[in-house]
Amino acid sequence: xxxxxxxxxxxxxxxxxxxxxxxxxxxxxxxxxxxxxxxxxxxxxxxxxxxxxxxxxxxxxxxxxxxxxxxxxxxxxxxxxxxxxxxxxxxxxxxxxxxxxxxxxxxxxxxxxxxx
Amino acid sequence: xxxxxxxxxxxxxxxxxxxxxxxxxxxxxxxxxxxxxxxxxxxxxxxxxxxxxxxxxxxxxxxxxxxxxxxxxxxxxxxxxxxxxxxxxxxxxxxxxxxxxxxxxxxxxxxxxxxxxxxxxxxxxxxxxxxxxxxxxxxxxxxxxxxxxxxxxxxxxxxxxxxxxxxxxxxxxxxxxxxxxxxxxxxxxxxxxxxxxxxxxxxxxxxxxxxxxxxxxxxxxxxxxxxxxxxxxxxxxxxx
Numbered sequence: 001x002x003x004x005x006x007x008x009x010x011x012x013x014x015x016x017x018x019x020x021x022x023x024x025x026x027x028x029x030x031x032x033x034x035x036x037x038x039x040x041x042x043x044x045x046x047x048x049x050x051x052x053x054x055x056x057x058x059x060x061x062x063x064x065x066x067x068x069x070x071x072x073x074x075x076x077x078x079x080x081x082x083x084x085x086x087x088x089x090x091x092x093x094x095x096x097x098x099x100x101x102x103x104x105x106x107x108x109x110x111x112x113x114x115x116x
Numbered sequence: 117x118x119x120x121x122x123x124x125x126x127x128x129x130x131x132x133x134x135x136x137x138x139x140x141x142x143x144x145x146x147x148x149x150x151x152x153x154x155x156x157x158x159x160x161x162x163x164x165x166x167x168x169x170x171x172x173x174x175x176x177x178x179x180x181x182x183x184x185x186x187x188x189x190x191x192x193x194x195x196x197x198x199x200x201x202x203x204x205x206x207x208x209x210x211x212x213x214x215x216x217x218x219x220x221x222x223x224x225x226x227x228x229x230x231x232x233x234x235x236x237x238x239x240x241x242x243x244x245x246x247x248x249x250x251x252x253x254x255x256x257x258x259x260x261x262x263x264x265x266x267x268x269x270x271x272x273x274x275x276x277x278x279x280x281x282x283x284x285x286x287x288x289x290x291x292x293x294x295x296x297x298x299x300x301x302x303x304x305x306x307x308x309x310x311x312x313x314x315x316x317x318x319x320x321x322x323x324x325x326x327x328x329x330x331x332x333x334x335x336x337x338x339x340x341x342x343x344x345x346x347x348x349x350x351x352x353x354x355x356x
Contacts, residue, residue, distance in 0.1 A: 031132065098122045101122040
């Protein structure tokens with residue numbers, strides 16, 4: 001790989017959102033991008049995270065303004081999670097940067113839309 | 117992080133998204149199977165109805181209403197069975213349970229409308245003796261069932277739901293406008309409406325749906341997966 005390409009790729013990696021970049025949180029953001037609301041139980045089943053781990057990641061994402069929490073009382077209290085507009089943009093940007101990195105290194109056109 | 121990691125992350129994101137939305141409620145193979153079965157059943161009923169009406173008049177169509185309902189109940193049962201088999205095979209391939217959280221959500225959403233449609237259709241068949249009334253209400257309630265999954269359904273399923281609902285309502289309004297329904301004394305040619313409507317909707321719409329949603333791989337992702345930067349394990353690193 002040329003020096004210029006190496007420098008570009010390094011800079012692109014720096015653009016990756018560190019909040020999203022962690023594996024558990026990336027999995028959460030990915031699932032939340034697929035539909036408007038997910039319950040805690042469904043997230044846990046899909047991601048196979050422990051309660052504590054999942055809760056910790058959700059709190060981090062919520063604190064960063066990327067995830068919204070909705071509490072409802074239907075037949076029983078239910079908490080669901082969804083992406084905020086900021087979260088949707090952040091996830092879309094994250095995937096775009098990943099695709100650009102891959103494209104810059106010689107694979108794909110990076111045009112796939114993952115924003116849901 | 118390396119370029120290889122970036123590729124792996126993208127693939128993992130894609131797989132997770134596909135898995136999360138895979139339920140589809142109606143898979144493409146199921147839609148193809150159900151669509152073909154519906155077209156065949158409708159065509160058979162149409163021919164039978166025309167022959168009986170020509171020889172024995174309107175009374176033949178009226179008497180056949182329970183038979184009409186039974187035939188389409190069999191079509192429904194066979195299609196549901198096929199859908200279960202297709203989904204089970206897919207889930208087994210991914211190492212997942214047959215009924216995923218998304219599937220449970222979808223079933224909970226569609227069940228009330230399908231139950232109501234089935235019950236109303238059967239009651240109408242028995243009380244009116246006309247196949248057309250259960251057909252109309254099945255089409256309408258099936259559309260409502262699909263639209264009940266709107267908050268989490270793929271766009272294709274929502275479009276299919278609207279197609280059924282609008283077709284059923286349009287046909288119902290047309291028949292009411294013609295003054296045909298209230299009297300239940302439909303002229304002989306309209307006896308063919310029921311199988312025709314079922315063939316067009318449950319047959320034709322499902323076949324179109326199958327063609328539209330048949331699995332295709334994204335070009336960009338194909339490029340990524342065909343040209344790995346480095347030799348890599350056969351499965352990407354899991355996100356968990």
